Amino acid sequence: MKFRITPIDGGVCAVDGIYASGVNAGFKQDGYDLGFIRSDKELDVAYLFTTNKFQAAPIKYVLNRGIKTTNFILANSKNANAMTGDEGIKDIEEILEFLSQKISIKNPIMSSTGVIGVRLDKEKIKKGIEKFDFNEKNSNKFAKAIMTTDSFEKEIAFEVEGDFGKFRIGGVAKGAGMINPAMATMLCFITTDANIPQNEMQEILKEVNEVTFNAISVDGDTSTNDSVFLMTTRDGGYEREAFKEALKQVMQKLALDIVKDGEGATKAVAFVVTGAKSKEEAKIVAKNLTTSLLVKTALFGEDPNWGRIASTVGASNVECDEKRLKIAFENIVVYDRGNIIFDEETERKAHEIMKRREFKIYVDLGIGEGAFTGYGCDLSYDYVKINAEYRT
The missing domain is CATH 3.10.20.340 (ArgJ beta chain, C-terminal domain)
Structure with a gap:
């Protein structure tokens, strides 16, 4: 099967019907610290999470509900919401309930990164949500909003064409420290319109992950919040090998960006x-x-x-x-x-x-x-x- 993979702009917003942005909610003195990815329609979603035994509250929230589709991801930096017990999950529920009053959401997912062992400042997050322009398509703002010690934002997008038609795929990630993946690492969000069968999403994601995110290390420490999400609108074409190669190129680029951005790294x-x-x-x-x-x-x-x-x-x-x-x-x-x-x-x-x-x-x-x-x-x-x- 012959296919062509072409770099394009847009990050996660390169896919039609995907919106994203970031705002300052007050966790950072300046810059973005709260962001979202949303879709006009429900997206099929596959994910991989950290094997750290103390998984953060956002991961437990997704696993407890067995989420398979979603149309909204809310992400914050500076606070991992890890080691916060049942209260950490209740905080997520309260925040997402507030979000549901602002926009229609289905099986929303929250993702967090930052300091471990501190409850979320719900009021800051709610005030940040009030600032969202839900129709904005700015992947770069979202990429900046999830950064902690990162020195640069990490995003990529491709258009793939072949006899099967065409599809787009884009990704955003953050990570510079506490990087020693035991599944994926850091936070990573990948959107596509490839019409990939649901039963192949998890399989391909796991396979590609082994030679990309699972092949890097910065400091030998595995985070409580490591997450990688793959989401699709199913509006484009699909061929397994073409999709697998495009996904690999997305994840490889983001993984190597993390290594290059390793805290204090010069090599x-x-x-x-x-x-x-x-x-x-x-x-x-x-x-x-x-x-x-x-x-x-x-x-x-x-x-x-x-x-x-x-x-x-x-x-x-x-x-x-x-x-x-x-x-x-x-x-x-x-x-x-x-x-x-x-x-x-x-x-x-x-x-x-x-x-x-x-x-x-x-x-x-x-x-x-x-x-x-x-x-x-x-x-x-x-x-x-x-x-x-x-x-x-």
Whole structure:
């Protein structure tokens, strides 16, 4: 099946009948902090949530109701509404009841991000709702409204054409810290008009998630609020492989934006692991490399300390052999199946590669056919500063 994927503007609003915007409700001194996505019609929805045992109230609200369709998402930043017990869910119910007096909503969803362990300021949110222009189509305002420590908004959209007709797909995400996905990570909202069967939505979302959001890490911490939503109007064409590829490109772009925007990060690095006994073992190694503090600090210092990479591989409890292992910084091989290739010239070349904002580190275990690519960033002084002062 031949198809063409073309970048377009609009983010989640690239899909006809989808509206979005953001306002300042007073959680931030300036800028947007409360936003919405709404639709003229009910949307079929699929979602993935954090595997953190202490799921936030907005996630519990959706799961308790078994929501499968919706026409409205309300999202706030600066407060996660997590670890707030039954009261946190009651706060959502009160807010959505107030929202229902302003506009017709069906199975509304609320999504939150920010500080854990604090009740929502319902009055601020209600006053923010009063400011909404429900007919505005401004995906960028919504993207800014869900930002916490993010330094830039994250959004993307494509139009896909083929023998099946055409469809559009757009996405918005936030995330920079507390990023170590165990399903998805951060908050992500994807809209499309693809006529995808309901029974395929969850399956494809989960499959694509494994190689995108589940392949990144900033700091090794899994949030209480991690959520990714996929919603469709079903007004466009559909072909499974075309949709899967377009969804992958949307999620891949947003996931890599999160890595690039990692709190205090100066490097975005792909760890390409091949030759593992299985894909599962390759993924274990890749994830361990993205979360190793010693590897991350070496990245920040632009130090091609390949021994830290080798040590992390060996500590991953996967099948490996130092006489089969190969490590390279881009095309500069530093260790090759028992042979140390790390003279002064090689180190200089590897160091030059590590000065780049983005680069790849290749790890070939030489055992089997398993492969997986993980995406991570360095650990800088600013990460400590940002998180030491997170509530202040």
